[in-house]
Amino acid sequence: MRYTGFRKRANRCAVSGNDKTMEVSVWRGSGGQGAYEIFQVPAQDNQTVLDVVSYIQQEIDPSLTYRYACRVGMCGSCAMMVNGQPRWTCRTHVKKVLTAGRLTVAPLRNLPVIRDLAADMDPFFEKWVKAGGVHKPGRSRDDAIQQVSPEDPGRVEANKAIECINCAVCYAACDTVAGSPDYLGPAALQRAWTLYNDVKVTDRAAVLASVTGPEGCTNCHSQGSCTRFCPNELDPLGSVAGLKRALARSFFGGKG
Amino acid sequence: MLGIRLYMAQRLSAMMMGPLVLGHLAVMIYAIQGGLSSAEILGRTKGSIPWFLFYGAFVLAVSVHAAIGLRVILHEVTGLKGRLLEAFTWAVMLGLTVMGARAVLAVTLL
Numbered sequence: 001m002r003y004t005g006f007r008k009r010a011n012r013c014a015v016s017g018n019d020k021t022m023e024v025s026v027w028r029g030s031g032g033q034g035a036y037e038i039f040q041v042p043a044q045d046n047q048t049v050l051d052v053v054s055y056i057q058q059e060i061d062p063s064l065t066y067r068y069a070c071r072v073g074m075c076g077s078c079a080m081m082v083n084g085q086p087r088w089t090c091r092t093h094v095k096k097v098l099t100a101g102r103l104t105v106a107p108l109r110n111l112p113v114i115r116d117l118a119a120d121m122d123p124f125f126e127k128w129v130k131a132g133g134v135h136k137p138g139r140s141r142d143d144a145i146q147q148v149s150p151e152d153p154g155r156v157e158a159n160k161a162i163e164c165i166n167c168a169v170c171y172a173a174c175d176t177v178a179g180s181p182d183y184l185g186p187a188a189l190q191r192a193w194t195l196y197n198d199v200k201v202t203d204r205a206a207v208l209a210s211v212t213g214p215e216g217c218t219n220c221h222s223q224g225s226c227t228r229f230c231p232n233e234l235d236p237l238g239s240v241a242g243l244k245r246a247l248a249r250s251f252f253g254g255k256g
Numbered sequence: 257m258l259g260i261r262l263y264m265a266q267r268l269s270a271m272m273m274g275p276l277v278l279g280h281l282a283v284m285i286y287a288i289q290g291g292l293s294s295a296e297i298l299g300r301t302k303g304s305i306p307w308f309l310f311y312g313a314f315v316l317a318v319s320v321h322a323a324i325g326l327r328v329i330l331h332e333v334t335g336l337k338g339r340l341l342e343a344f345t346w347a348v349m350l351g352l353t354v355m356g357a358r359a360v361l362a363v364t365l366l
């Protein structure tokens with residue numbers, strides 16, 4: 001990300017009953033070009049980073065581009081870099097992240113920028129497809145519905161990751177993606193691990209094969225930024241480690 | 257840029273190096289504690305097949321392990337890939353093997 005300077009703009013909005021403001025630097029620009037722009041935003045007792053971004057767009061500069069949908073941590077579309085760390089902005093309270101009364105908001109790391117705070121998610125989802133993140137059922141509609149016990153060890157392992165909201169926070173946190181842009185990344189690999197453990201998936205070898213290439217799970221450095229930052233408290237690091245173990249077993253001729 | 261074969265080679269060479277490093281440390285401590293002179297050390301290593309195999313294996317494991325490690329660092333820092341990256345990996349591995357082999361041969365050949 002290139003830093004080319006600051007542009008200042010006065011807050012044109014008069015706020016009654018609250019004279020406390022905070023300084024918010026927001027990334028403006030598209031592609032690789034851009035700069036931080038500073039806005040003065042009224043400080044509230046309770047507000048999320050997404051509230052701040054929405055305030056700027058609604059009250060100061062309608063051209064500010066960003067993305068959100070659910071506002072309750074379900075859709076995974078609002079992730080941005082907040083003071084240098086990837087976060088789901090709709091569930092991140094300003095109070096928790098404010099440093100010296102300042103906030104810096106930028107588009108997600110490791111992804112191209114469409115405009116301002118909206119990152120291009122295509123490479124992220126393309127990797128889900130590459131990592132075989134599509135369920136390929138072993139039965140057809142003519143077969144009886146497969147009974148799956150919730151206690152089945154594979155099901156228990158698969159359940160751990162099904163709350164993933166595809167927010168790409170882990171992907172933005174991953175230094176291996178930063179250094180090796182073809183690396184499939186934590187979220188897509190976690191999905192592959194989920195499928196690998198899903199008893200309904202019959203071709204486990206195919207799942208492993210799709211994460212075995214030079215862009216696959218063997219590139220992970222196991223430092224765990226993904227698990228540290230996942231807002232849903234999932235454990236992509238654990239999933240990638242599981243894939244590595246399965247791969248090592250299959251390398252020695254085990255059943256994987 | 258690390259497929260399954262390089263990954264396994266790096267893990268297996270690390271597993272090999274573990275006991276070899278401990279053995280090497282033990283030998284160094286023994287040699288210093290016992291006050292062995294260089295001539296006395298060479299007297300024991302020259303013509304010794306066990307020492308040749310011990311340090312020979314060490315050199316091979318180090319060469320494989322370090323070459324793959326440096327390959328990853330080079331790729332992640334500079335973005336280098338493809339043939340040049342392969343060439344770099346092999347060059348480091350062969351270079352370390354040759355240098356290590358010279359040292360091992362110097363102390364174990366009669």
Ligand code: SF4
Pocket residue numbers: 170173174175176177185186219220221222223224225226227236237240
């Ligand atoms: S543990 Fe692996 S997948 Fe997770 S952030 Fe680190 S390198 Fe990326």
Ligand code: SF4
Pocket residue numbers: 163164165166167168169170171186187190229230231232233234236
């Ligand atoms: S694993 Fe966590 S951080 Fe990564 S995409 Fe899923 S919910 Fe987001």
Ligand code: FES
Pocket residue numbers: 068069070071072073074075076077078079088089090091
């Ligand atoms: S807006 Fe849906 S997760 Fe934040």
